[in-house]
Amino acid sequence: MKLPKFWIHLFTLSLLLLLIVLGGCKAKSSAPSTANPTTPPIATGTAVTLSGSLSYDLVPTANGKLNYAGTVQKPMRKVYLELLNATTGATLASTNSNESGYYTLATTTGISLKLRVYAEIKSPPIIIQDNTNSSAQYALVTSNFTLSGDTVRDVRAVSGWSGTNNAGSYAGTRVAAPFAMLDSLYTISKKITTARPAIALPLLRLNWSINNISVDGSNSSGQIGTSHYSSYDKQLYILGQADVDSDEYDKHIIVHEWGHFFEDNLSRSDSWGGSHSGGDAKDMSLAFGEGWGNALSAMAFDPDVYYTDTYGSRQQSGFQINMESGADTNSGWFSEASVHQILFDIYDSSNEAGDTLSLGIGPIIDVLTTYQKTTPASTSIFSFITGLKINTPSSSSALDTLVATKNISAINNAYGSSEVNDGGWDKNLPIYNLLSVGGASVPVSLYGAYVDNDFYGLFNSIFNNKYLKFTASSSKTRLIVTSTDSFQLDVYNKGSYIFTSTMNQRSSGGVFGPFPYDVTTVAGQEYRINIFTDRSVIFNKAALVNLSVSATAL
Amino acid sequence: MKQVMTLFILIASFSLLNIASAKGPKYSNLLCKQKYIPMKIEQSLDSHLLSVKFTAQRAIDQFTIKNVRGIQGVKVTKFQEQNQSNIDSGEVLTSAVELSDFKGLAYVVFDVAITLEGVVTDHSIPVPVGSLSAIQKAERSKNIKTIKVPSLKKEGSSPLSAPDKKIHEMQVD
Numbered sequence: 001m002k003l004p005k006f007w008i009h010l011f012t013l014s015l016l017l018l019l020i021v022l023g024g025c026k027a028k029s030s031a032p033s034t035a036n037p038t039t040p041p042i043a044t045g046t047a048v049t050l051s052g053s054l055s056y057d058l059v060p061t062a063n064g065k066l067n068y069a070g071t072v073q074k075p076m077r078k079v080y081l082e083l084l085n086a087t088t089g090a091t092l093a094s095t096n097s098n099e100s101g102y103y104t105l106a107t108t109t110g111i112s113l114k115l116r117v118y119a120e121i122k123s124p125p126i127i128i129q130d131n132t133n134s135s136a137q138y139a140l141v142t143s144n145f146t147l148s149g150d151t152v153r154d155v156r157a158v159s160g161w162s163g164t165n166n167a168g169s170y171a172g173t174r175v176a177a178p179f180a181m182l183d184s185l186y187t188i189s190k191k192i193t194t195a196r197p198a199i200a201l202p203l204l205r206l207n208w209s210i211n212n213i214s215v216d217g218s219n220s221s222g223q224i225g226t227s228h229y230s231s232y233d234k235q236l237y238i239l240g241q242a243d244v245d246s247d248e249y250d251k252h253i254i255v256h257e258w259g260h261f262f263e264d265n266l267s268r269s270d271s272w273g274g275s276h277s278g279g280d281a282k283d284m285s286l287a288f289g290e291g292w293g294n295a296l297s298a299m300a301f302d303p304d305v306y307y308t309d310t311y312g313s314r315q316q317s318g319f320q321i322n323m324e325s326g327a328d329t330n331s332g333w334f335s336e337a338s339v340h341q342i343l344f345d346i347y348d349s350s351n352e353a354g355d356t357l358s359l360g361i362g363p364i365i366d367v368l369t370t371y372q373k374t375t376p377a378s379t380s381i382f383s384f385i386t387g388l389k390i391n392t393p394s395s396s397s398a399l400d401t402l403v404a405t406k407n408i409s410a411i412n413n414a415y416g417s418s419e420v421n422d423g424g425w426d427k428n429l430p431i432y433n434l435l436s437v438g439g440a441s442v443p444v445s446l447y448g449a450y451v452d453n454d455f456y457g458l459f460n461s462i463f464n465n466k467y468l469k470f471t472a473s474s475s476k477t478r479l480i481v482t483s484t485d486s487f488q489l490d491v492y493n494k495g496s497y498i499f500t501s502t503m504n505q506r507s508s509g510g511v512f513g514p515f516p517y518d519v520t521t522v523a524g525q526e527y528r529i530n531i532f533t534d535r536s537v538i539f540n541k542a543a544l545v546n547l548s549v550s551a552t553a554l
Numbered sequence: 555m556k557q558v559m560t561l562f563i564l565i566a567s568f569s570l571l572n573i574a575s576a577k578g579p580k581y582s583n584l585l586c587k588q589k590y591i592p593m594k595i596e597q598s599l600d601s602h603l604l605s606v607k608f609t610a611q612r613a614i615d616q617f618t619i620k621n622v623r624g625i626q627g628v629k630v631t632k633f634q635e636q637n638q639s640n641i642d643s644g645e646v647l648t649s650a651v652e653l654s655d656f657k658g659l660a661y662v663v664f665d666v667a668i669t670l671e672g673v674v675t676d677h678s679i680p681v682p683v684g685s686l687s688a689i690q691k692a693e694r695s696k697n698i699k700t701i702k703v704p705s706l707k708k709e710g711s712s713p714l715s716a717p718d719k720k721i722h723e724m725q726v727d
Contacts, residue, residue, distance in 0.1 A: 089701075116721075116723075118721075129722075130698075130722045132694055133694060133695050133698050133720070133722055134698070134720050135720065136698050136699075136720035136721055136722040137719070137720065137721050137722065138721075138722045138724065139721050139722070139723055139724070140723070140724045140725070140726050141723050141724070141725055141726070142726055142727070143725070143726075143727055155726060156726065157724075157726060158726070173724050173725070175724040175726055211694065213661065213680050214679075214680060215661070215680050215681075215682055217682075221659075221686060223682070241625070241661075241680070243623075243625055243663070243678070244625065244661070244663055244678045244680050245678060279671075311677075311678055312665065312676060312678045313621075313623070313665065313678070317676045317678065319675065
């Protein structure tokens, strides 16, 4: 039955009036055509739809600073949200936003409602939580509202910043921060799983607080040292203290730390960790891990290749590193800058002198999750390139050319046996001293330098760690060490630690050693030995330690 | 009563020593240190006078204290500017800062510029004073909600109790 035109016009007018009264909510023209045209019903219990868009404020970086004036709204992609009964707190419905930040929920009219949007993505599982408040999960909640029909309700998480870049401050709650970090993590997770759908990312918890400050102390107090990945609990900790150092909008840092999460959970890292910066000659595993994190951040936000860290008063200090062509003052297998430029050149589609590769991220992930994970050598640019050559033999020549631009010899195996760049000390070569079981002893020299950070590093430089390798010929191998001072010897098989001598501390003069260590081995398998020392326990106070190592089959 | 509290904040090396002690079968806790400050920093607080020692851990071309400010409740009433060139490894620089109005945990932030091998980098170095008070703890946790999670019950078995869920709620309009 058709309604007379008069009633239709009257109904439309009533609906428009209702829209004005509701304010704040944008209602769709969805009232049923059979409703009483003079008094639109606000029935309780009628099924309706609540939908809308979720967004967060993204504060971009510009010239190494946060640019609040350039703040833009970005969609909250794939976040989990709940519709709550505002009176009882009961969850009435839940869903996940889509790739554009839109959500749709089914509910009924006449109930006091509110939305709770979690800083959480269900797939891949990511949760942003507050390490200074019992790991409470961040969520935004809306004010209460009641629906009378299908309704569009948009939700925006604001940055909380008020004022200009140079004279403003965080006057409001920093609601956007957890969602900004969540979105950065989603960006890289999606990039990886799109390239390699079979990869299942484990649950990641990112800890952030406005109290997270660059002081070493307890995580629960917010004194987290710096933004970092902790292999202890497999979680990320990100700085948040405004006017000192806050990293929630430093998206490359978020992804860099995620790179460590990826290495630790799906690949392998033999990194010692510790302080590092461009130009350092670091242990090859640390150089690879940090270079991987740097390069990954540029891959995630390609073509934004500027790794940016903002800090200081009003977040108006900072620095940028160009992952494609930044400075690399001490290039080589020990340089994180060399590693990140090599990895990015392997990935990117723009080529330059020495770079003819454009493999994308898939082949890089393939190596990290297979060869790099099981290599008997320490994880490094040597093991990575070796794995990549195995997987993509047609790229071998181009890889040789590429690494040569960084003063790295053509890589033919995971041990870097053809390397000629000694990083400034001839004792740094060979990278792996070959130990022949039943053969002659091998001399090794290193510097112990835990306390002072000078030319020879803290503990994670190429001067502090020496490597040997041997192939076992029996079920037990005796390693014999003599030394001029205190030392520790660790043995690994395919990346797994199998033996430690603990720190053998010299406490008196005279001959130190020989010390025999019996290690359970499997005939035919390769083993890696790492030797290092600690300046604080060196007896003769000299930083240089000379050792001699031999192996016999038992 | 004169109360003297000495804290050591080894901005770069303290945590690294912790890492170092975990060497061997346990890999480092911190996998990444993004920013390197080549100074060991020690502080002592005598009533309202904060004394800070900056010990160079390598040769530094230039070290400048550009500003000193307080955050989280502390006020800096007086500080000494520093501008030192050609600092040798192991050389110690000191700075005295007068503070007022601090209760509980607060931070004094040194805005410095360090020149290494001709490259100037700015740093904001926070130095803690005091410890977290009950009022501060209450303020930090005021938006924390605890939600009871329903027990999981499988047919034919007793319910599995789930831990309460804590949520840091942030209100939006």
